[in-house]
Amino acid sequence: MVNENKENQISYVLTKATENNVKFIRLWFTDIFGSxxxxxxxxxxxxxxxxxxxxFDGASIFGSERFQESEMIAMPDPTTFEIxxxxxxxxxxxxxxxxxxNKDGTPSSLDSRFILKKKLDELKENGLNxxxxxxxxxxxxxxxxxxxxxxxxxxxxxxxxxxxxxxxLRRKTVIGLEKIGIPIQKFHHEVSPGQQEIxxxxxxxxxxxxxxxxxxxxxxxxxxxxxVFATFMPKPFEEFEGNGMHLHISLFKAEKNLxxxxxKSKSGISKQGEGFxxxxxxxxxxxxxxxxxxxxxxxxxxxxxxAPSYRCWSKNPDYGNLITIPEIRRKGxxxxxxxxxxxxxxxxxxxxFSAIITAGLQGMQNNYKLEPPMEESxxxxxxxxLVNFEDKKRLAQDLGTSIKNAxxxxxxxxxLGEEAYSVFLNxxxxxxxxxxxxxxEFELKNWINx
Amino acid sequence: MExxxxxxxxxxxxxxxxxxxxxxxxxxxxxxxxxxxxxxDQEEVKGNKQLIIVSGEDLNLDLFKENLRKAxxxxxxxxxxxxxxxxxxxxxxxxxxxxxxxxxxxxVSEITLRLISAAGKSSQEDKEIIKIGPLxxxxxxxxxxxxxxxxxxxxxxxxxxxxxxxxxxRVFSRESLLHSVWEYDYYGGTRxxxxxxxxxxxxxxxxxxxxxxxxxxxxxxxxxNPPKI
Numbered sequence: 001m002v003n004e005n006k007e008n009q010i011s012y013v014l015t016k017a018t019e020n021n022v023k024f025i026r027l028w029f030t031d032i033f034g035s036x037x038x039x040x041x042x043x044x045x046x047x048x049x050x051x052x053x054x055x056f057d058g059a060s061i062f063g064s065e066r067f068q069e070s071e072m073i074a075m076p077d078p079t080t081f082e083i084x085x086x087x088x089x090x091x092x093x094x095x096x097x098x099x100x101x102n103k104d105g106t107p108s109s110l111d112s113r114f115i116l117k118k119k120l121d122e123l124k125e126n127g128l129n130x131x132x133x134x135x136x137x138x139x140x141x142x143x144x145x146x147x148x149x150x151x152x153x154x155x156x157x158x159x160x161x162x163x164x165x166x167x168x169l170r171r172k173t174v175i176g177l178e179k180i181g182i183p184i185q186k187f188h189h190e191v192s193p194g195q196q197e198i199x200x201x202x203x204x205x206x207x208x209x210x211x212x213x214x215x216x217x218x219x220x221x222x223x224x225x226x227x228v229f230a231t232f233m234p235k236p237f238e239e240f241e242g243n244g245m246h247l248h249i250s251l252f253k254a255e256k257n258l259x260x261x262x263x264k265s266k267s268g269i270s271k272q273g274e275g276f277x278x279x280x281x282x283x284x285x286x287x288x289x290x291x292x293x294x295x296x297x298x299x300x301x302x303x304x305x306x307a308p309s310y311r312c313w314s315k316n317p318d319y320g321n322l323i324t325i326p327e328i329r330r331k332g333x334x335x336x337x338x339x340x341x342x343x344x345x346x347x348x349x350x351x352x353f354s355a356i357i358t359a360g361l362q363g364m365q366n367n368y369k370l371e372p373p374m375e376e377s378x379x380x381x382x383x384x385x386l387v388n389f390e391d392k393k394r395l396a397q398d399l400g401t402s403i404k405n406a407x408x409x410x411x412x413x414x415x416l417g418e419e420a421y422s423v424f425l426n427x428x429x430x431x432x433x434x435x436x437x438x439x440x441e442f443e444l445k446n447w448i449n450x
Numbered sequence: 451m452e453x454x455x456x457x458x459x460x461x462x463x464x465x466x467x468x469x470x471x472x473x474x475x476x477x478x479x480x481x482x483x484x485x486x487x488x489x490x491d492q493e494e495v496k497g498n499k500q501l502i503i504v505s506g507e508d509l510n511l512d513l514f515k516e517n518l519r520k521a522x523x524x525x526x527x528x529x530x531x532x533x534x535x536x537x538x539x540x541x542x543x544x545x546x547x548x549x550x551x552x553x554x555x556x557x558v559s560e561i562t563l564r565l566i567s568a569a570g571k572s573s574q575e576d577k578e579i580i581k582i583g584p585l586x587x588x589x590x591x592x593x594x595x596x597x598x599x600x601x602x603x604x605x606x607x608x609x610x611x612x613x614x615x616x617x618x619x620r621v622f623s624r625e626s627l628l629h630s631v632w633e634y635d636y637y638g639g640t641r642x643x644x645x646x647x648x649x650x651x652x653x654x655x656x657x658x659x660x661x662x663x664x665x666x667x668x669x670x671x672x673x674x675n676p677p678k679i
Binding site: 009012078079129179183201203252334 | 606
């Protein structure tokens with residue numbers, strides 16, 4: 001049954017490839033640190049590769065942690081075949097997302113997709129489905145060297161003081177995304193100059209992780225075609241807001257939203273939803289290394305602007321809060337969800353989703369109690385309260401602390417699996433120790449006269 | 451010349467089988483006789499142009515019923531040669547859309563006529579084109595056109611559209627769509643169906659045509675007669 005289905009999918013892909021004059025196909029996969037990697041094949045190879053996969057040097061999935069070559073097989077998932085919208089129509093180019101398998105046919109434990117699928121299998125056993133809708137932020141810059149944003153607009157601006165290149169680009173990007181099969185919910189100019197936000201319509205978490213990876217490439221390539229540079233770096237400017245990737249998450253059992261409250265609920269969500277939220281709040285320090293994995297990620301967290309900085313939740317999308325529970329008026333509403341505001345678009349979405357599920361489920365299955373919401377906004381807190389908050393609730397402000405937190409807990413190891421966890425952790429430790437040796441502009445500015 | 455339609459006759463013995471074989475010689479049918487289901491080439495029967503005769507002439511009733519049941523599992527057109535005139539035997543089988551029968555004495559001309567009729571039905575079932583108003587789905591080339599303009603669909607969108615459009619008027623629950631279109635290799639749930647229906651609707655200009663109707667608290671159905679614009 002499944003094989004017959006796969007044959008149908010393959011023949012659909014071959015028909016569509018021929019029909020659209022596809023000449024090259026890029027085989028994509030994600031390395032352990034979230035970069036999209038891949039290699040190309042020509043149309044003549046496609047049928048064979050769809051059936052048997054293509055061998056390549058699997059060391060590339062280790063990202064920066066690769067040491068020696070090892071032959072692995074990239075096995076395309078035919079349902080992920082799409083024509084790349086920014087490429088020519090003649091001799092066009094398509095992409096297909098792959099799973100990485102070892103030569104003996106077993107899945108590679110370092111394949112990001114496999115890591116998430118394994119976690120989703122646990123959910124599936126309980127009949128649960130995890131849905132995600134991300135809001136992804138990024139900057140359009142004139143180029144990577146000048147670091148000059150392409151406009152001076154601000155939040156929700158429709159007409160800017162300079163050119164309208166940004167909104168043109170955003171429109172082209174959205175059309176490209178829709179064409180490649182990624183539905184968009186809304187898009188607007190963000191707070192800072194050149195900063196954009198695009199919200200993807202919810203989807204199951206595996207499809208969404210695939211989509212986020214494709215999304216980043218579509219944004220970058222579309223910009224590049226217009227001579228503009230797009231960056232998802234978590235905090236490229238000291239003076240402007242960082243790039244976040246807020247995730248709206250919900251958990252379903254068949255057609256029932258488990259986060260939707262049936263009875264009166266103070267928090268606005270069900271007991272199960274409260275448990276999940278409490279799980280995230282309790283274990284966030286351990287999982288943060290996945291959702292905020294770079295030295296630079298912590299500059300966003302440390303900046304105390306719009307980014308979440310404290311382990312608390314609120315009903316309003318207030319600054320500083322880790323989680324927002326939006327007010328849902330109707331009981332049993334399918335749109336009940338929580339908004340997890342921590343991740344940045346530099347994360348590996350497969351690993352991040354797996355970590356979020358692991359922490360949330362711990363809370364849900366062990367009936368963690370959800371603390372009361374943070375009702376005051378942070379700027380209005382008294383000095384004493386703020387100090388108290390700093391002590392108890394502050395999230396890690398640097399990568400080193402986050403590595404230590406991850407090692408002290410069990411969540412990340414459970415979410416990634418032993419082997420991937422150790423490769424990931426080694427990479428992060430290397431990054432941190434290299435960073436510690438670096439000399440920054442800040443230091444030069446302040447102490448060159450010593 | 452068209453491919454011949456293979457008729458597999460289970461339990462049909464001489465002289466009737468020879469008589470039928472002779473009768474079918476100059477037609478589009480190619481008769482194969484086997485003693486029982488073990489003799490039937492399962493792989494062969496899976497092909498498109500296949501009809502099955504289950505003969506009850508020389509069999510006891512239980513064996514005949516058993517053969518009939520096995521034949522139905524193959525989902526091919528069946529002609530049952532009844533051992534008796536007792537119609538009650540067939541009550542179960544009448545719910546199957548693939549079913550026809552001959553009462554004794556089994557006249558070879560009658561069997562032939564029924565074969566021709568069944569072949570006609572099965573060729574309709576295999577029809578490659580689904581056409582509903584301005585929407586045409588070609589199942590051979592996977593091409594979907596709306597008002598003669600080609601529409602790009604992903605594999606899942608295509609499967610979903612085909613599934614709904616093949617049975618206009620029938621209501622499909624999200625759960626059943628999930629099972630038949632996505633099968634088991636999938637991590638989404640019933641909400642996934644909604645995501646795909648939404649995308650499909652925008653691609654087939656559903657705001658204008660209303661092909662797909664949401665049936666509240668149940669699921670979706672394809673309109674039998676989408677309103678003409």
